[in-house]
Amino acid sequence: MPDHARAQARREWANFGLFLGPALLLLFVFFVAPIVIDLVLAFTDMGRTLAVGKFTFENFERMFTRDTRLLGALGVTFVFVLLTLGIFNVTFALMLALMTTAVPPRLGAFFRAVWLLPRMSPSVVYALLWLWVVDPNERGLLNQIVINVFDMPAIDLRNNHPLLLIILANGFIGASLGMLIFTSAIRSIPEHLFHAARVDGAGAFAIVRHITLPALRWPISYMTIHQSLSLLVSFEYILLITGGGPFYDTTVFSLYAYRRAFETGEYAYGAALSLILVVIGVVAALALWRLMDMKQLLQPPRIEVH
Amino acid sequence: MNWKFGFSGMIAGALFCAATTSALAEDVVIKVWSRADRSGPLRAGNIVAAGDTLNKMLAAAGSDKRVKIELNETNAKGYDDDALDLLKAFAVDKGPDIFVLAHEWTGAFAEAGYALNLEDHITKNPELYGDIIVPLWQSVSYKGARYGVPQDSEVRMYFLNNDKLRKLGKTDKEIGAISARVDAGEFTAYDLCDLAGQAVAKGVTKFGILHRPNAGPDFQMMMEGFGNVPYDKAEAKLQASKAGMKDFFTWVKYCVDKKAFSSTNTAMSWDNIEQAAFAKEEALVFFHGVWRVTDQSKAWNLKGKEDYQKKITWINAPAGKKGGKPSNLSHPIAYAVSAKSKNKDLAAFLVGLASQPYVNTRHAVTTNHTPINYGQQAMPEVIEKGWALVAATPMLKYASFMPNSPKIGQYNSIVFKGIQGVETGRLSADAAATFVIDELGNELGKDVIIRN
Numbered sequence: 051m052p053d054h055a056r057a058q059a060r061r062e063w064a065n066f067g068l069f070l071g072p073a074l075l076l077l078f079v080f081f082v083a084p085i086v087i088d089l090v091l092a093f094t095d096m097g098r099t100l101a102v103g104k105f106t107f108e109n110f111e112r113m114f115t116r117d118t119r120l121l122g123a124l125g126v127t128f129v130f131v132l133l134t135l136g137i138f139n140v141t142f143a144l145m146l147a148l149m150t151t152a153v154p155p156r157l158g159a160f161f162r163a164v165w166l167l168p169r170m171s172p173s174v175v176y177a178l179l180w181l182w183v184v185d186p187n188e189r190g191l192l193n194q195i196v197i198n199v200f201d202m203p204a205i206d207l208r209n210n211h212p213l214l215l216i217i218l219a220n221g222f223i224g225a226s227l228g229m230l231i232f233t234s235a236i237r238s239i240p241e242h243l244f245h246a247a248r249v250d251g252a253g254a255f256a257i258v259r260h261i262t263l264p265a266l267r268w269p270i271s272y273m274t275i276h277q278s279l280s281l282l283v284s285f286e287y288i289l290l291i292t293g294g295g296p297f298y299d300t301t302v303f304s305l306y307a308y309r310r311a312f313e314t315g316e317y318a319y320g321a322a323l324s325l326i327l328v329v330i331g332v333v334a335a336l337a338l339w340r341l342m343d344m345k346q347l348l349q350p351p352r353i354e355v356h
Numbered sequence: 357m358n359w360k361f362g363f364s365g366m367i368a369g370a371l372f373c374a375a376t377t378s379a380l381a382e383d384v385v386i387k388v389w390s391r392a393d394r395s396g397p398l399r400a401g402n403i404v405a406a407g408d409t410l411n412k413m414l415a416a417a418g419s420d421k422r423v424k425i426e427l428n429e430t431n432a433k434g435y436d437d438d439a440l441d442l443l444k445a446f447a448v449d450k451g452p453d454i455f456v457l458a459h460e461w462t463g464a465f466a467e468a469g470y471a472l473n474l475e476d477h478i479t480k481n482p483e484l485y486g487d488i489i490v491p492l493w494q495s496v497s498y499k500g501a502r503y504g505v506p507q508d509s510e511v512r513m514y515f516l517n518n519d520k521l522r523k524l525g526k527t528d529k530e531i532g533a534i535s536a537r538v539d540a541g542e543f544t545a546y547d548l549c550d551l552a553g554q555a556v557a558k559g560v561t562k563f564g565i566l567h568r569p570n571a572g573p574d575f576q577m578m579m580e581g582f583g584n585v586p587y588d589k590a591e592a593k594l595q596a597s598k599a600g601m602k603d604f605f606t607w608v609k610y611c612v613d614k615k616a617f618s619s620t621n622t623a624m625s626w627d628n629i630e631q632a633a634f635a636k637e638e639a640l641v642f643f644h645g646v647w648r649v650t651d652q653s654k655a656w657n658l659k660g661k662e663d664y665q666k667k668i669t670w671i672n673a674p675a676g677k678k679g680g681k682p683s684n685l686s687h688p689i690a691y692a693v694s695a696k697s698k699n700k701d702l703a704a705f706l707v708g709l710a711s712q713p714y715v716n717t718r719h720a721v722t723t724n725h726t727p728i729n730y731g732q733q734a735m736p737e738v739i740e741k742g743w744a745l746v747a748a749t750p751m752l753k754y755a756s757f758m759p760n761s762p763k764i765g766q767y768n769s770i771v772f773k774g775i776q777g778v779e780t781g782r783l784s785a786d787a788a789a790t791f792v793i794d795e796l797g798n799e800l801g802k803d804v805i806i807r808n
Contacts, residue, residue: 098440098464098468099443099446099468099470100443100447100448101447101468116797116798117798118794186620208623209619209780292623293623295622295776296619296623296780296782297776297777312440313437313769314765314766314799315440315443
């Protein structure tokens with residue numbers, strides 16, 4: 051190989067390392083390695099002492115033949131992800147984006163900032179606020195309103211409608227990301243399309259339906275996939291607000307796996323359960339990818355619109 | 357010039373001497389792991405005190421060696437969580453030399469090879485351990501050997517608020533007789549729920565009975581009244597009886613229906629429960645242990661025994677049926693020495709020093725835990741400040757320990773889930789009994805015997 055070709059190859063490798071190296075390293079350390087470790091652990095008998103005695107299929111045998119809580123946890127997860135996503139993370143986020151872009155810019159920015167506040171506060175603070183809101187006695191914020199304004203008896207959301215509570219708590223905080231993405235997408239729609247529509251006599255709803263929504267197709271698809279995967283594995287607020295209870299009512303699958311691993315010290319079994327979650331995540335991602343035709347999004351545009 | 361050299365030489369010499377002396381003076385570091393526990397800060401503190409005593413002895417002997425105690429007080433929410441954290445620390449070779457653990461974890465640490473078998477050390481040093489109350493050793497024994505030194509014991513009880521009982525129309529004579537009636541098997545667990553339910557129905561209190569909000573040893577005491585003995589000594593295994601569980605959960609459901617147990621109890625924080633039980637007096641009955649006397653006395657500004665007994669009545673956990681035996685539970689917290697420690701002997705002697713009457717009494721009287729040495733019971737401080745301990749000791753007649761099984765933590769969690777299921781209306785009595793039996797079988801497999 052001539053010298054200049056060798057130098058060229060070296061430079062290419064150097065560039066590869068320089069530009070892709072950090073990303074690959076992160077990908078390996080935080081994504082690939084944990085999955086590999088999880089995969090190996092799932093086939094061991096690692097318990098509280100972290101010692102591996104043997105490689106075994108026992109965890110899977112237990113999971114499929116004896117674990118009576120598994121299906122329940124999957125059911126709760128399904129309802130939780132579907133409703134949080136459908137009501138809040140996409141629909142409500144979209145409404146927020148539409149409304150805050152329809153009002154004068156400063157007012158819109160103010161409301162977006164308000165919706166972002168929960169994101170800025172630490173999770174524990176956010177969860178504590180919710181606990182105060184739904185406190186079952188008359189001191190809780192919700193009950194103060196229910197009792198004093200509506201003259202109704204105190205309600206106990208945490209015990210009587212725990213699933214609704216975790217959907218609300220996750221939804222209110224989860225809507226902010228969609229709101230930002232959708233807002234920026236709406237902002238990037240060429241202004242003249244709106245003017246032209248108005249000239250043609252389109253009303254506010256017609257503009258939303260025929261101009262804004264079609265332009266939001268890809269952001270909506272992206273948010274749906276991203277948020278379903280994120281909700282599938284998130285249990286932070288659930289753990290803080292209901293602890294997965296009462297009984298197992300709000301124990302989503304990820305929380306169930308966490309509990310098995312870290313609260314009873316059955317690390318191998320927790321790893322096996324997490325593996326199921328990885329499989330569900332991959333299948334859901336591929337299905338949604340296909341369903342939403344995301345491949346088209348990543349293709350180069352056929353014409354440039356300026 | 358010469359004097360200058362001489363002077364610098366002297367300084368250099370002095371520095372050299374200082375350096376070599378400090379190199380010769382050796383600090384032996386002993387790491388102590390203890391859960392930061394409001395109801396027993398001196399468990400760790402007494403090891404530090406033992407270190408000070410030892411250092412004074414070393415200084416008196418002219419030795420340059422000193423013991424330095426490095427204390428790691430963890431913020432685990434309970435002893436089960438703490439034990440799991442500690443097992444992980446040992447697994448990655450970050451274990452302490454001495455650790456504080458709830459006695460029922462002795463088996464798990466012994467089995468894992470992390471707790472040192474102290475049998476030899478204890479037998480060879482009777483001057484350190486000869487006065488320890490003999491039945492307490494049972495709590496730290498595993499497969500015939502002692503792996504720990506108990507630091508305290510306690511008495512658990514239902515606390516009945518006398519003022520609220522008076523409001524319910526009970527006379528002082530009736531109130532005074534409840535405890536004896538429980539012990540005689542006349543006043544049953546059902547009677548207790550009737551009484552508590554009455555208080556709620558009549559608006560005397562908001563809650564009937566408040567118990568701990570999380571899994572823990574208290575429930576074993578409740579369950580024993582219904583014939584549930586969690587350990588089969590002969591087989592050295594955990595056990596559960598289908599009939600016993602059914603009886604117990606039938607009672608829990610009865611109490612829930614009577615509103616004696618609240619659907620929110622297991623969702624409350626300890627702080628909420630303490631507020632409700634003490635400061636606000638919102639509960640007729642509070643279920644915990646004698647160390648709570650300190651909080652209660654503070655909340656109601658009670659001075660001494662007489663004052664306290666006017667306000668509060670203690671009872672054992674009543675039997676499930678008339679004529680049955682009441683139950684109590686003693687739950688010692690113990691010191692253990694790491695089998696992996698480089699300074700095992702030293703650590704064991706520190707434990708011995710920390711178990712002596714003077715230091716142990718400081719822990720006992722400040723937190724209302726029963727002392728560990730026979731002799732302590734005669735100490736003026738115990739008699740004067742520990743009146744509650746002396747008064748509660750007769751209740752220990754009905755006490756048992758938790759089984760020293762490595763899986764007892766899981767057993768307790770499952771039972772707790774069953775109780776939570778019934779209290780929150782998720783499970784019927786039968787469903788809860790089936791749930792507990794099934795889950796025990798699934799989770800503990802060969803480690804539990806399921807009986808009819």
